[in-house]
Amino acid sequence: MLILSRLLPPPPPPSPLSNFSPNPRIASAASHRLSSPSSDLLPPRCAAEGHAAERGHEFETGGTFYRSESAVGRDLGVLAASLQRRSGHQLRVLDAMCGCGIRSLRYLVEAGADFVLANDANDDNRGVIARNLARVSGEGRWTVSSNEANRVMVECYLKRDFYDLVDVDSFGSESSYLRSAMNCLKLGGLLYVTSTDGYTSGGHRPHHSLAAYGAYVCPMPYSNEVGLRMLIGGAMREASVLGYRVAPLFSYYSYHGPVFRVMLRLNRGKLLTNRHYEFISYCTKCGHSQSHSWDELSKLSCTCNKEGRSLVVSGPLWTGPLHSTSYLTEMLNMAEQLGWMGNGSGADLQKLLQLMVDESDPKLPFGYIKLDEVASRAKINSPPLRTMMSALQKEGYAVSRSHIATNAIKTDCPMATCIRIAKEV
Numbered sequence: 001m002l003i004l005s006r007l008l009p010p011p012p013p014p015s016p017l018s019n020f021s022p023n024p025r026i027a028s029a030a031s032h033r034l035s036s037p038s039s040d041l042l043p044p045r046c047a048a049e050g051h052a053a054e055r056g057h058e059f060e061t062g063g064t065f066y067r068s069e070s071a072v073g074r075d076l077g078v079l080a081a082s083l084q085r086r087s088g089h090q091l092r093v094l095d096a097m098c099g100c101g102i103r104s105l106r107y108l109v110e111a112g113a114d115f116v117l118a119n120d121a122n123d124d125n126r127g128v129i130a131r132n133l134a135r136v137s138g139e140g141r142w143t144v145s146s147n148e149a150n151r152v153m154v155e156c157y158l159k160r161d162f163y164d165l166v167d168v169d170s171f172g173s174e175s176s177y178l179r180s181a182m183n184c185l186k187l188g189g190l191l192y193v194t195s196t197d198g199y200t201s202g203g204h205r206p207h208h209s210l211a212a213y214g215a216y217v218c219p220m221p222y223s224n225e226v227g228l229r230m231l232i233g234g235a236m237r238e239a240s241v242l243g244y245r246v247a248p249l250f251s252y253y254s255y256h257g258p259v260f261r262v263m264l265r266l267n268r269g270k271l272l273t274n275r276h277y278e279f280i281s282y283c284t285k286c287g288h289s290q291s292h293s294w295d296e297l298s299k300l301s302c303t304c305n306k307e308g309r310s311l312v313v314s315g316p317l318w319t320g321p322l323h324s325t326s327y328l329t330e331m332l333n334m335a336e337q338l339g340w341m342g343n344g345s346g347a348d349l350q351k352l353l354q355l356m357v358d359e360s361d362p363k364l365p366f367g368y369i370k371l372d373e374v375a376s377r378a379k380i381n382s383p384p385l386r387t388m389m390s391a392l393q394k395e396g397y398a399v400s401r402s403h404i405a406t407n408a409i410k411t412d413c414p415m416a417t418c419i420r421i422a423k424e425v
């Protein structure tokens with residue numbers, strides 16, 4: 001117990017979005033009780049007791065926390081797991097917060113996992129999880145446990161029981177689980193983390209984001225992308241403490257929640273502060289955004305204002321591409337092989353993956369420009385998205401849409417030029 005308490009990070013401060021205490025002694029009682037009085041902060045609705053179906057699999061949800069809106073996040077996880085399996089790796093998955101076990105079920109059936117450890121601290125979920133997994137596979141390929149996630153992951157680490165994929169689908173912030181999750185991952189393994197801590201990630205509570213993620217984040221027009229970048233940056237820093245580095249394979253934001261998900265690959269290495277772990281600024285006067293290295297911090301200024309008083313600065317966070325283009329292309333191919341393309345949810349997934357491929361262009365900087373902001377600065381009506389995109393391309397700028405915001409573009413064109421082009425179109 002002494003060793004465990006040394007390895008475990010101190011318990012995190014209560015999060016307004018968390019409906020679950022990480023203290024296993026009070027876990028069962030607290031798991032379905034909401035501590036915040038504000039309905040804005042409550043997690044989205046849980047499925048009513050009963051059954052559900054996803055990608056053709058029927059399963060029990062019972063009284064567990066299950067959201068059909070998270071199916072896309074599960075699809076993305078299954079595609080990555082399938083690629084890991086196909087690349088000759090064994091596929092051992094630790095589903096640290098599995099709810100009713102739908103992810104574990106899909107990792108077993110669709111990704112062909114060799115073994116899944118399905119854990120959820122809520123002991124009441126145990127029967128539902130076991131019944132769901134027993135329906136698709138013999139017990140040799142899976143185990144159910146009902147412990148606090150950090151405890152499970154630290155115990156795996158101490159037993160040298162390492163995994164190819166660790167999935168941490170937490171309520172609120174994921175940061176207190178990162179270290180133990182990385183410790184039980186194989187080198188080259190995948191860490192799939194989720195945060196629903198929208199208030200922090202959106203830059204509304206800079207001091208809280210500093211405490212939880214080690215980044216001071218202010219409100220910016222592309223706050224939701226900043227949330228993903230803060231999550232990646234936090235994981236990079238945590239990995240570095242352990243002598244590892246993590247690289248994002250894909251990043252996904254969904255306004256249902258909101259939910260921030262990132263798939264990271266873990267390898268040996270350390271944090272390089274000159275490699276996309278930097279600061280970003282947004283000039284409230286002219287709308288221009290820039291990244292700043294650590295060395296530049298003492299001389300921050302914007303092109304329009306030499307004194308830098310109009311700058312809003314956030315960081316440190318990840319400023320590189322949100323996704324790996326080659327990895328997303330492989331995910332698209334895998335989705336095709338699994339027969340997921342086509343109509344309905346297949347078409348939506350295809351569209352999303354294609355959009356993510358487009359925005360992974362390394363020429364595109366962080367952030368996006370909302371066309372409403374361009375319009376208000378130019379004092380014109382909002383220009384049509386497609387017209388604006390082709391006008392920018394004609395002038396030689398890189399441009400794509402953003403999967404995060406519908407009426408926005410990612411581009412290497414400065415705001416001042418966007419305003420000029422918008423007036424012309």
Ligand SMILES: C[S@@+](CC[C@H](N)C(=O)[O-])C[C@H]1O[C@@H](n2cnc3c(N)ncnc32)[C@H](O)[C@@H]1O
Binds near residue numbers: 101120149
């Ligand atoms: C967002 S839900 C998981 C949903 C599930 N992964 C899915 O895709 O349907 C979070 C789950 O984590 C469990 N949980 C919350 N905190 C936990 C902790 N510290 N350790 C283990 N499980 C926890 C809750 O009981 C809940 O079922």
